[in-house]
Amino acid sequence: LAAGAQWAALAALLAAGSPVHAQDKGIEVRLSGQINRAILHADDGGQTDWFNVDNDNSSTRFRFDAAGNVRPGLRAGILFEVEYQSNPSNVVNFVTRQASPSLDERHMDIFVNGAWGTARLGQGDGAANGAAEVDLSGTTVAHYSDTTGVGGGFLYRNSAGVLTTSSITATLANQDFESRYDRLLYQSPVFSGFMAETSWGNKATDVFELALRYSGKLEAGLGTLAGALGYSREDAVPGGVDDKILGGSISWLLPSGLNLTFAHTNRDLPGREGKFTYLKAGYKFNPRHAASVDFAQGDDQEAAGDEAKMFGVGYVYTPIAWAEVFGLLKRHDLDRPGASLQDITFAMIGTRVKF
Amino acid sequence: MRPLFVAACVALAGCAAEPVRYHSQNEIPPGPGLLSGAEGAFVLRVGGSASDAAAPSDSAAPRNAAEEREYQEWREWKRRQESGAN
Numbered sequence: 165l166a167a168g169a170q171w172a173a174l175a176a177l178l179a180a181g182s183p184v185h186a187q188d189k190g191i192e193v194r195l196s197g198q199i200n201r202a203i204l205h206a207d208d209g210g211q212t213d214w215f216n217v218d219n220d221n222s223s224t225r226f227r228f229d230a231a232g233n234v235r236p237g238l239r240a241g242i243l244f245e246v247e248y249q250s251n252p253s254n255v256v257n258f259v260t261r262q263a264s265p266s267l268d269e270r271h272m273d274i275f276v277n278g279a280w281g282t283a284r285l286g287q288g289d290g291a292a293n294g295a296a297e298v299d300l301s302g303t304t305v306a307h308y309s310d311t312t313g314v315g316g317g318f319l320y321r322n323s324a325g326v327l328t329t330s331s332i333t334a335t336l337a338n339q340d341f342e343s344r345y346d347r348l349l350y351q352s353p354v355f356s357g358f359m360a361e362t363s364w365g366n367k368a369t370d371v372f373e374l375a376l377r378y379s380g381k382l383e384a385g386l387g388t389l390a391g392a393l394g395y396s397r398e399d400a401v402p403g404g405v406d407d408k409i410l411g412g413s414i415s416w417l418l419p420s421g422l423n424l425t426f427a428h429t430n431r432d433l434p435g436r437e438g439k440f441t442y443l444k445a446g447y448k449f450n451p452r453h454a455a456s457v458d459f460a461q462g463d464d465q466e467a468a469g470d471e472a473k474m475f476g477v478g479y480v481y482t483p484i485a486w487a488e489v490f491g492l493l494k495r496h497d498l499d500r501p502g503a504s505l506q507d508i509t510f511a512m513i514g515t516r517v518k519f
Numbered sequence: 520m521r522p523l524f525v526a527a528c529v530a531l532a533g534c535a536a537e538p539v540r541y542h543s544q545n546e547i548p549p550g551p552g553l554l555s556g557a558e559g560a561f562v563l564r565v566g567g568s569a570s571d572a573a574a575p576s577d578s579a580a581p582r583n584a585a586e587e588r589e590y591q592e593w594r595e596w597k598r599r600q601e602s603g604a605n
Contacts, residue, residue: 190566196559198547222545232566294543304544357538379541390541486553518552518559 190232191241197226200305202490202514204253206318209506210325215256218249218265219490219514221313222305225270238278243288245271253512254316254333270344284349291349291361291373292341292394292409296427298377300390300417301446302454305516306478306490309338309413309427309442311460314492315510323504332496332508335472336462339409339429339440341396342371356380369399387418408432411440421448423456431465438465455479469501486518 200219206212218224224247231241250265273286299308307314316333347365357380363373379390391414398407411429425444430437439462446456455478462472476494483489492512498505542549552559 190564193563193565194560196547196552196555196561225547227547294545297543297545298541299544302544308545354538377541380538388539390539485551488548516548518548518550519554 191230192232193228193230195226195228196518197224198222198516198518199224200514200516202253202512204256204314205511206258206315206508207510208258208318208321208508210321210327211258213258213261215251215253215261217251217253217256217512217514219305219314219512219516220249220252220254220316221308221310222516223247223249223252227271231275234276238276240274240276243271243273243275253314254312257317257319257331259319259327260317279353281353282349282351284347284351287344287346288349289344290342290347290365290371290396291351291363292375292392292396293343293373294340295375295377295392295394296338296340296411296413296429296440296442298390298392298413298415298427299425299444300388300415301423301425301444301456302448303446303456303478303480303490305488306480306492306512307456307458307476307494308444309425309440309460310340311336311338311442311458311474311476311494311496314494314512315496315508318496318508320498320505320508323506328503328505330466330498330500330505332472334466335470335498336460336474336496337438337440337465338427338442338460339411339431339438339465341394341409342367342373342398345371347371367398369401371396371398373397385419387416389414389416391415405432405434413442417448422446423448425458433464436464436468439463440465452482453480467500471499473497473499488516490514490516 200222202217202219204215204217206215225245227245229241229243231239234240247268247270248265251263255263269287271288273284273288275282275284297309312333316331318332319327320330321327345365345367347363349361349363352360357378359377361375361377365371373394373396375392375394377392381388391412393412396409400406409429409431413425413427415423415425417423423446427442429440442458442460444456444458446454448454458476460474464470465472474494474496476492478490478492480488480490492510495507495509497507550559551557555561
């Protein structure tokens with residue numbers, strides 16, 4: 165069928181709302197979700213406290229999705245996913261200890277899938293979203309390249325003990341492209357483990373993204389490799405500069421359970437280039453345990469000359485298939501010319517339960 | 520740099536024994552759920568075959584222990600049927 169006819173078939177499926185239009189096994193409607201809560205301890209050199217948080221590494225959320233065959237070889241469906249976080253771990257700090265929950269959009273998406281690939285229309289991942297976050301360590305619920313997911317809202321304190329306006333998020337973001345927005349996305353079929361994606365949509369201005377992804381089991385017992393390269397461009401508002409990001413990540417899991425992950429991104433900023441680099445080494449021992457250490461560095465992100473660093477240790481225990489228990493220790497520091505800022509340390513323990 | 524990248528892609532394509540689907544662990548994990556059981560989601564099949572439609576309590580969480588038992592017994596029976604058919 166021509167593309168127009170395929171879109172017409174999708175429209176007919178969605179408009180009909182009647183099972184007589186479904187073929188084969190009909191339409192499958194699925195409801196799933198998770199709750200991810202943790203206790204977080206923070207120490208910024210001048211103040212320490214405990215926070216009861218929603219772990220933003222993988223927020224509390226629920227999902228409703230449905231898919232069915234339009235005809236043999238052509239599948240269509242919807243994905244609706246929202247998050248509901250009370251005290252998100254990337255928002256709370258010593259000034260804002262409580263953040264009320266709100267229903268926040270993640271995906272509101274219609275898709276069509278065939279031998280030619282997948283087209284998606286609506287709110288959802290841009291083509292390059294996650295390209296700086298590929299990680300096979302098994303510890304991402306505790307820590308991964310987005311080091312701002314836990315403690316991102318905390319502000320650095322100067323040597324006099326006064327809070328500055330510089331947060332962890334502003335100085336050490338992984339610059340993972342344009343996240344989710346209202347877009348039209350195309351994903352190619354998988355060729356020898358490779359898949360290409362492109363999307364166009366808009367936030368306040370137009371957004372364009374490209375990505376090339378790979379995941380495959382290597383021959384000769386070399387384990388599993390996954391990686392992605394991405395590019396995004398968000399058009400400038402009048403008087404500004406285009407927001408362009410280039411980068412990617414790669415993760416290698418050996419059969420022994422040892423794993424290595426690397427990510428790097430560059431972002432065009434007015435008069436400078438914001439850089440992010442991430443390294444992680446981990447070990448999965450038996451299916452229930454995974455541990456890792458990581459290091460991140462952000463350069464020139466909030467201001468020229470900034471050098472933000474993070475060292476972390478994470479552990480995830482999976483006692484039963486639907487639950488994980490995790491722990492995290494990490495320390496952030498920021499070197500800024502002409503300023504003396506204190507380190508911020510975090511300890512977190514929590515659990516994610518899929519329901 | 521560009522030729523190196525292309526060479527790396529070709530080498531990867533050549534030595535990939537099998538493509539695997541990457542699932543970000545920051546998404547809802549695959550596998551069973553606390554309430555949804557082995558399926559990992561509350562599933563409703565609309566317009567399917569008779570055997571699919573006959574699933575008891577397949578579209579909602581079991582409301583009590585007896586219903587949970589009945590659901591698990593049905594799932595076990597269905598699994599046996601499917602593995603027998605294979």
